[in-house]
Amino acid sequence: MEVLSVGISAYRQLAQKAYKRNTRYRSAHMINNVASAIFGFIYISIWQAASGNPGDISSLNDAVSSISSTVPADVYTPQTMVHYVAFSQVIVWITVFLPSGLGIPQVVRTGAVSLEMLRPVDYHLHIIARETGTLWYNALFRCIPLALVFALTVGLYVPADPTTWPRLAAALVLAAYVAVCLHYLSGIVAFWTVNASWARQILITLHFGLSGFLVPIDLLPGPLPIVARLLPFASLQYVPARVYLELSGIEALIPSVIWAVTLTILCRFVTTKARHKLEVQGG
Amino acid sequence: MTRAISIYRKFVIASLRAKMQYKFDFIVSTCLNALLMSVDFALVAAILLRFEHVAGWDIYEVGVLYGMSSIAMSLYRTFAPEIHDFESYVVEGQFDGLLVRPLPTLFLLLSRNVEPSRLGEAIQGGIILTISCMALSQTGVVNAGDVMLFILFACFGSVIPFSLGLMSATVAFWTVRIGDLQTFTMYAPVTASLYPLGIYPKWLRAMLLSILPVGFINYIPVSFLLGKGGAWWWLLVTPIVMIIFACAAYAFWQHGERHYHGTGS
Numbered sequence: 001m002e003v004l005s006v007g008i009s010a011y012r013q014l015a016q017k018a019y020k021r022n023t024r025y026r027s028a029h030m031i032n033n034v035a036s037a038i039f040g041f042i043y044i045s046i047w048q049a050a051s052g053n054p055g056d057i058s059s060l061n062d063a064v065s066s067i068s069s070t071v072p073a074d075v076y077t078p079q080t081m082v083h084y085v086a087f088s089q090v091i092v093w094i095t096v097f098l099p100s101g102l103g104i105p106q107v108v109r110t111g112a113v114s115l116e117m118l119r120p121v122d123y124h125l126h127i128i129a130r131e132t133g134t135l136w137y138n139a140l141f142r143c144i145p146l147a148l149v150f151a152l153t154v155g156l157y158v159p160a161d162p163t164t165w166p167r168l169a170a171a172l173v174l175a176a177y178v179a180v181c182l183h184y185l186s187g188i189v190a191f192w193t194v195n196a197s198w199a200r201q202i203l204i205t206l207h208f209g210l211s212g213f214l215v216p217i218d219l220l221p222g223p224l225p226i227v228a229r230l231l232p233f234a235s236l237q238y239v240p241a242r243v244y245l246e247l248s249g250i251e252a253l254i255p256s257v258i259w260a261v262t263l264t265i266l267c268r269f270v271t272t273k274a275r276h277k278l279e280v281q282g283g
Numbered sequence: 284m285t286r287a288i289s290i291y292r293k294f295v296i297a298s299l300r301a302k303m304q305y306k307f308d309f310i311v312s313t314c315l316n317a318l319l320m321s322v323d324f325a326l327v328a329a330i331l332l333r334f335e336h337v338a339g340w341d342i343y344e345v346g347v348l349y350g351m352s353s354i355a356m357s358l359y360r361t362f363a364p365e366i367h368d369f370e371s372y373v374v375e376g377q378f379d380g381l382l383v384r385p386l387p388t389l390f391l392l393l394s395r396n397v398e399p400s401r402l403g404e405a406i407q408g409g410i411i412l413t414i415s416c417m418a419l420s421q422t423g424v425v426n427a428g429d430v431m432l433f434i435l436f437a438c439f440g441s442v443i444p445f446s447l448g449l450m451s452a453t454v455a456f457w458t459v460r461i462g463d464l465q466t467f468t469m470y471a472p473v474t475a476s477l478y479p480l481g482i483y484p485k486w487l488r489a490m491l492l493s494i495l496p497v498g499f500i501n502y503i504p505v506s507f508l509l510g511k512g513g514a515w516w517w518l519l520v521t522p523i524v525m526i527i528f529a530c531a532a533y534a535f536w537q538h539g540e541r542h543y544h545g546t547g548s
Contacts, residue, residue: 028458028460028462028464029463031463031464032463032466032467035463035466035467035470035471036466038467038472038475039470039471039474041484041487042471042474042475042478042483042487045478045482045483045484045487046327046330046337046478046482047330049338049479049482050330050331050333050334050336051334194305194308195305195308195312197312198308198311198312198315201312201315201316201319204319205315205318205319205322208322209322209325209326213326214326214330215326215330219329219330220329221329221332
């Protein structure tokens with residue numbers, strides 16, 4: 001197996017290179033962080049304005065209770081929602097704003113993918129290693145500065161129970177991994193289509209609609225809460241946010257683990273098919 | 284002027300013909316662009332349906348803001364895609380090729396490409412605007428004249444994102460890369476304009492009515508027309524601000540163009 005023959009050091013180097021490449025654009029990313037903070041303030045303002053009306057919070061809690069008997073009636077207070085939205089905005093750089101199709105469509109278009117696949121590394125793991133470097137960079141230079149801005153302005157929630165932190169770390173690692181798998185799948189469709197941008201658009205649309213990004217899944221209308229819980233997008237925002245706010249325990253991570261395993265199998269399968277497709281085209 | 288229009292029309296038709304070679308891609312892109320924007324509104328609608336109103340604006344009133352802003356942004360992305368993606372001209376040195384042609388570079392960029400799939404956002408925005416206006420007209424909040432003004436301001440409002448886009452593109456003459464800057468100058472303010480500006484902190488509101496004046500696309504005229512505040516002269520100030528901002532953007536573009544050094548290849 002390729003993975004065993006290469007060893008872990010090659011993948012570590014790929015991650016380090018990706019990290020270093022990102023550090024070259026730190027000043028540009030800081031401008032983007034300002035924009036990200038503004039986006040956060042926009043979403044926080046919407047919730048503050050909506051929940052600032054007397055009596056409305058009780059109606060919200062009634063609505064939540066009617067949807068799920070397992071959710072306590074006072075679960076989403078205005079302050080909780082500010083923390084929820086701020087946290088959601090902080091983690092978008094490791095859950096959604098990854099390079100388009102993880103750069104796969106671009107190398108497919110230029111033909112450079114044939115060289116990438118010739119390398120003595122597993123292609124899927126190669127992409128994961130590279131994105132690990134990018135995600136690590138994003139966590140340090142995008143998520144943390146954004147968290148500091150929100151901590152100094154609207155305040156960030158600090159979990160009371162120390163055991164929440166390892167649970168949160170696990171939830172974030174799973175969220176990032178599921179995100180990488182989803183973006184990998186959206187990118188690898190480029191092997192079969194001329195333009196793969198629609199795959200990313202579908203992914204982003206589903207992410208913002210069904211991940212619990214702005215509105216917790218519990219509060220979505222109609223049958224959407226049930227549908228959203230069954231999809232992988234909940235693992236990206238809703239699950240980490242609830243673990244962070246200590247509204248869910250470790251059992252909330254079970255669907256994330258299932259999705260991580262399922263998507264890994266799917267990515268491996270599609271990669272094999274893509275490699276075959278490349279060989280067919282390579283005449 | 285007639286010659287310019289004729290050249291523009293020829294270039295645009297050529298661009299459209301090229302786009303229509305990939306009909307499936309065009310249809311999918313149009314639908315997805317509309318869908319992506321719809322999700323944004325659906326989320327806010329989910330909040331509004333729970334709370335009934337934000338800062339005194341109900342779901343239909345927010346729908347008017349939302350529709351107008353979507354139309355303005357969509358028109359900009361449809362008719363000025365090369366301005367929005369100007370970074371590649373500087374990175375790849377393609378701008379050198381435009382400078383040697385006997386027409387203004389801005390005209391060449393505008394006529395080079397149109398992106399009709401971006402009209403999906405305008406269609407989706409138009410649908411939300413129509414539904415909102417129908418609901419508001421039933422309660423007598425808006426009349427036919429108001430609706431005409433909404434459409435007029437939405438269309439002319441595209442001058443604001445265009446000017447912001449042009450200013451961001453101009454920065455590329457110095458910095459080359461502008462993708463991250465655009466998030467600050469375009470995406471964040473335009474997203475902010477989808478909701479009533481009154482909900483934001485004062486510093487953010489001030490920014491959205493001055494250096495990034497997206498509030499003039501919809502909030503300022505709509506506030507008066509829906510009786511949320513303001514005075515009749517707000518309707519006059521709005522186009523004046525748009526013209527001044529567009530002139531400032533063009534002057535900045537000309538200034539930036541003089542500082543272009545090429546790729547040196």
